[in-house]
Amino acid sequence: MNYRWMILICLLIIAGCGGGGGRDPLNVSGIADLTMSDGVNQDDSLYDSQSFTTTRDGWVQVTMSSTTLDSYLIVYRGVTEDDEVGYDDDSGTKGNAVYFFHAGRDETYTAKFTTYGEGTHTGDYTFSIKEVTGPDTTRTLALTIGKQPHDPAAKRTK
Numbered sequence: 246m247n248y249r250w251m252i253l254i255c256l257l258i259i260a261g262c263g264g265g266g267g268r269d270p271l272n273v274s275g276i277a278d279l280t281m282s283d284g285v286n287q288d289d290s291l292y293d294s295q296s297f298t299t300t301r302d303g304w305v306q307v308t309m310s311s312t313t314l315d316s317y318l319i320v321y322r323g324v325t326e327d328d329e330v331g332y333d334d335d336s337g338t339k340g341n342a343v344y345f346f347h348a349g350r351d352e353t354y355t356a357k358f359t360t361y362g363e364g365t366h367t368g369d370y371t372f373s374i375k376e377v378t379g380p381d382t383t384r385t386l387a388l389t390i391g392k393q394p395h396d397p398a399a400k401r402t403k
Contacts, residue, residue, distance in 0.1 A: 248323045255341060260330050268301070269300065270301065270375065270376040271297060271298075271299055271300050271301055271305070271374065271375055271376045272370060272373075272374075272376070273295070273297060273373065273374045273375070274371070274372065274373035274374070274375070275371070275372060276370075277293055277358070277360075277369070277371075277395070278367070278368060278369045278370065279291040279292070279293065279314065279358075279360065279366065279367050279368060279370070279373060280367055281365065281367065285365075286359060287391040288362075288363045288364075288400075289335065289360065289363055289364055289365055290317075290359050290360050290361075290364060290365070290366065291359065291360070291365055291366065292357050292358060292359035293357075293358045293359075294355050294356065294357045294358070294387070295350060295355065295356050295358070295373050295374065296324050296353060296354070296355045296356075296370070297353070297354055297355075297356070298351060298352065298353045298354075299348045299349065299350060299351065299352050299354070299376065300350065300351070300376065301350050301376060301381075302319065302346075302348070302349050302350045303347065303348070303376055303377075304345055304346070304347055304355070304376065304377050304378065304379045304380060305345070305346055305348050305374065305375070305376055305377070306338060306344070306345050306346075306373070306374075306375055306376075306377045306380065307342075307343070307345075307346075307356045307372075307373070307374050308341065308342065308343045308345065308372060308373045309319055309337075309342040309358050309370055309371070309372050310337065310339075310341040310342075310370060310371050310372075311341065311368060311369065311370035313368035313369060314360050314366055314368045314369075314370055315334075315340070315360050315361040315366070315368060316334070316337070316340070316341045316342040316358075316360070316361075317332070317333070317334050317342055317358075317359050317360055317361040318332060318333055318342040318356055318357060318358055318359070318372075319331075319332040319354050319356075319357040319359070319375045320332070320344055320346060320354055320355070320357075321354060321355045321357065322352070322353075322354055323353055324353060324355050324356065325353070325355075326355075326357070327394075330346050330354065331344055331346055332344065334361050345377075345379075346381035356372070356374055358370065358372055368396060372395060
């Protein structure tokens with residue numbers, strides 16, 4: 246076999262073009278706002294949600310940042326709120342929410358963007374959902390020790 250063809254085939258495989266699914270990593274971000282027309286949680290706080298499907302086995306980072314809201318996010322497996330993966334309130338910079346979790350390829354999740362505490366807080370926020378190489382494991386481990394599954398009643402007692 247001609248070595249040039251072997252090199253070309255190897256390069257195509259490495260580049261993800263060799264018949265196997267070199268899809269781009271998940272990377273969704275945007276600017277949104279919580280308004281009175283959004284969904285309402287049991288504690289009367291407003292929420293938006295965003296469903297997404299992973300493209301590979303690995304780490305996913307979900308963030309919510311705002312200068313006017315106390316950011317709080319919850320991640321669910323699937324498109325309903327039946328299987329909670331985890332949540333975060335203040336792990337990001339300036340008290341914003343950031344949550345890392347390990348996901349399998351082609352799995353669907355829903356991120357729920359809301360606020361900490363009771364009541365109808367409105368305002369702008371930014372969000373991102375992206376596949377990453379991994380979290381800062383030292384910091385993430387320290388922040389996740391002792392976290393229990395999301396309990397709306399516990400959210401109010403901070």
